[in-house]
Amino acid sequence: MLTVKLRRAPREDARAPLALPLPDAAAVPAALRAAAEAAGFTGAAGQAVLLPERAVILIGTGAARRALDWEEAGGAAAAAAGEARRFVIDARGLAPADAAALAAGACLRAWRFTRYRAEPQPGPRRLDLLVDDPEAVAPLWDRAAAGVRGCLLARDLAMEPGNALTTRAFAARLEALAEHGIAVDVLGRKRLAREGMGGLLAVGGGSENPPRLAVLRWRGSVAAAPVVFVGKGICFDTGGISIKGAAGMEAMKADMAGAAACVGAMLALALRRSPAPAIAVLALAENAVGAQSYRPGDVLRMGSGRTVEVIDTDAEGRLVLADALHYAQRFKPQAVLDLATLTGAIVTALGAHRAGLFGTDAGLLAQAQAAGEAVGERLWPMPIGARHREDLASAIADLKQCASGQRQPDACHAAAFLREFAGPAPWAHLDIAGVDDRAEATALGPRGPSGFGARLLDALVAMYFEH
Amino acid sequence: MIDIAFVKPALPRHGALVLPIGEGTEALTGLAQAIDAATGSAVQRALTAAGFKGRKGQSCTIWAPALADGAAGPARVVAIGLGKEVTAEAAEAAGGALYGLIQVEREAVVAAEALPPPVAAALGMGLLLRSYRFDRYRTKEKEEDKPKLERLCIATDAASAAKAAWAPLRAVADGVFLTRDLVTEPPNILNPPEMAERCRALESLGLTVEIMGPKELKKLGMGAILGVAQGSVQEPRMVVMQWNGASKGKKGAAQRPVAFIGKGVTFDTGGISIKPAAGMEDMKWDMAGAGAVIGLMAALAGRKAKVDAVGLVGLVENMPSGSAQRPGDVVTTASGQTVEVINTDAEGRLVLADVLHYCQTRFAPRFMVDLATLTGAIIIALGHEHAGLFSNDDELAGRIMAAGKAVGEACWRMPLGEAYDKQIKSEIADMKNVGGRPGGSISAAQFIQRFVDTKAGPMPWAHLDIAGTAWSGKDLPTAPKGATAFGVRLLDRLVAEHYEG
Incomplete structure (x- = not known):
């Protein structure tokens, strides 16, 4: 910076x-x-x-x-x-x-x-x-700089190549945030197994780099239920057995941009000593092709106890998020927001200028949208229809992970899937595929990772959760 | 089409007797009570045994209940649930569900005494819409395989009120059926000239119909629509339908018509940018936007809507051939703006460009709504439950959303904006006809918006991308699998709610 x-x-x-x-x-x-x-x-x-x-x-x-x-x-x-x-x-x-x-x-x-x-x-x-008057500007600058630092940390993380920012390395970077007063807890395979997190374990199963669930906590200073951010942190996404085409696969190093944005937001809150308690739950895994990879057709038992039929191992984000969303419920949050580079469908729907906004609570959705407008990270509301949920009916499990076949409204399907794991608190899901990376420089960044979400979440907390 | 009649309550001696029952109904009344009494409470016992509570979607059929006095009675008694709130929407859905349960009978009587007249009419509407069938090209179907239902008698004490509620619904149903027929017709039959002739037939309803062919289109400078058409041996057509139902003496804005514009690509091969073979037969319904506009105009005229409305459709076939338009071609639209054709399969927006411009120039309408099966991207964005709604006017958009919700044709607002508009910048012309995969439906809408002229003042405009909703791969509550006629009821409702009288 x-x-x-x-x-x-x-x-x-x-x-x-x-x-x-x-x-x-x-x-x-x-x-x-x-x-x-x-x-x-x-x-x-x-x-x-x-x-x-x-x-x-x-x-x-x-x-x-x-x-x-x-x-x-x-x-x-x-x-x-x-x-x-x-x-x-x-x-x-x-x-x-x-x-x-x-x-x-x-x-x-x-x-x-x-x-x-x-x-x-x-x-x-x-x-x-x-x-x-430097004295008058200084406190305002410190406050603004906190959001900037959070955003830039998110960009730094998203930019790191897959061989450098492995799941372990990501977790180590997070542990360093303790110096800012953020409590960090990282769950490894054993604890994940104890929690029954079949989604995260399956997705991370094919890689030498083990899956992790990282929990960051900012205590804040008011006695209130925390806001919880949930981030998709796929450190590299090959697609797994449903492997992606080679062209452009290098961009999949940034499939952890959702988690990175949550981390950035936590840093911003800590740097500006936000009074609001906040927690980030980050699902870290590498979706690799290996002998232990999960397969299309596999049935997974998730952390919530529900079973999921795998259709496409490249729709892994919703599986790790489902477990993370379920885990988030133990904090009795007043609101849950998840961020993920989740679907290509949202890119087809909204392009590179707006992220998709899904959720269950009109109030929270409006707040998220307003926060996005304030920082130039714009959202657009998208539907979760009854039909989208019906499309996930499975012949063998409680639900399918996605619908099979071409031309599916996959962003809506993914949101309908996540809703099943989101719990009773107001929940919003931001599908940031398409806006996490800029093909060209914008007013607020060069081409490359945008850090989309970090400033938005920081602004959301500042605007609505600190009173 | 099934005959829907409103009659005085009397127990039928044959056919079906239908008992619409709301959830939490304490005791049977009217004909329901009469049939229960006549059968020695067999009906009530059967409903209890079947666990029938009147919930939405619930039904229970009692076969040929014996009448205590030995007289002839209905061949079946069908109870159907209306749910907790007995609304027109609930009745319509129940009517749709009812069709499959009674269609083997020639006649059915509905015990609708407890239903308010509009709700009773809505039940008939649901059944009628669900009964749609297109069997023109079946030559060997056995009589017993065909549905039998000819007449649905809705028994009510308020027959004249119910009839009054029914008359406009019937006209709308006619419009819906017309649209479904057009959309279902195969492309070798329904080519642009034929489709235009079917519009001409609407003159009998009091519509003014003008048909323009290549000569007139050329004179109007419609290079975009002509470019799309040039690969086909079928000539293009533009049809202008006018309905003048407003009472005379209106002043100012109210005097200007409302306008509906439809994309009518009677078959879309994609042209030189040809589509893959799998599923191409679906491209016969790439005229569903125009089909909806035609059905809508029939509905407005049929129910003598108190509005001035114009419906314009651009009809073409998109074919590859030696004379077909190429990627890279530059065409000049009627508005004078030039377009670089990058992909000949993005032809719908070219058609709409010329027709919208013509519509605005000639009619200066109060608003323009266009309908088009425009992009595959809208299916990936929203699926099949919502049409994509793009608009430059929040009031119009809000009204369309509300009307769609009321008739079960849901829309979802999608964004527009300068950032998306940049995607269709061309190196050689004013714009290109595709903006890439990201936000594909949005850049298509941006393209169309460039032909809505707001320089001289506001021109409220909405674009409905109905690629995901014009055709259903499965049965819906009030539409069998196939053409849905999405848009007809929605826009009819829009007009009825806000632009009449």
């Missing part, structure tokens, strides 16, 4: 590009007006014009109102800073919260993943945020 310094004035030796957030052309300083006009700068949101000879970036903020608008302006500044190591955003004259949002957006946009690069990568590392 960018190192952000809050300053009252630019450094003396300032050579770093200076970004000026401006609502319209009239706000451009007189000295720059001719150049700005020539470059077609109008101040419209999303505009970023670099005047290289002056080392000035004109950032259009338009009629920015929401934090998200300011974040996107900050992102545009970071993108326009190019290869400079340090850049400056002049937020003097702006409200402290808007200044903090500018910095947050810049950090999100400037994120890079360099662990496996031998050479240092060009691009911003430091941001000087010029503000009128």
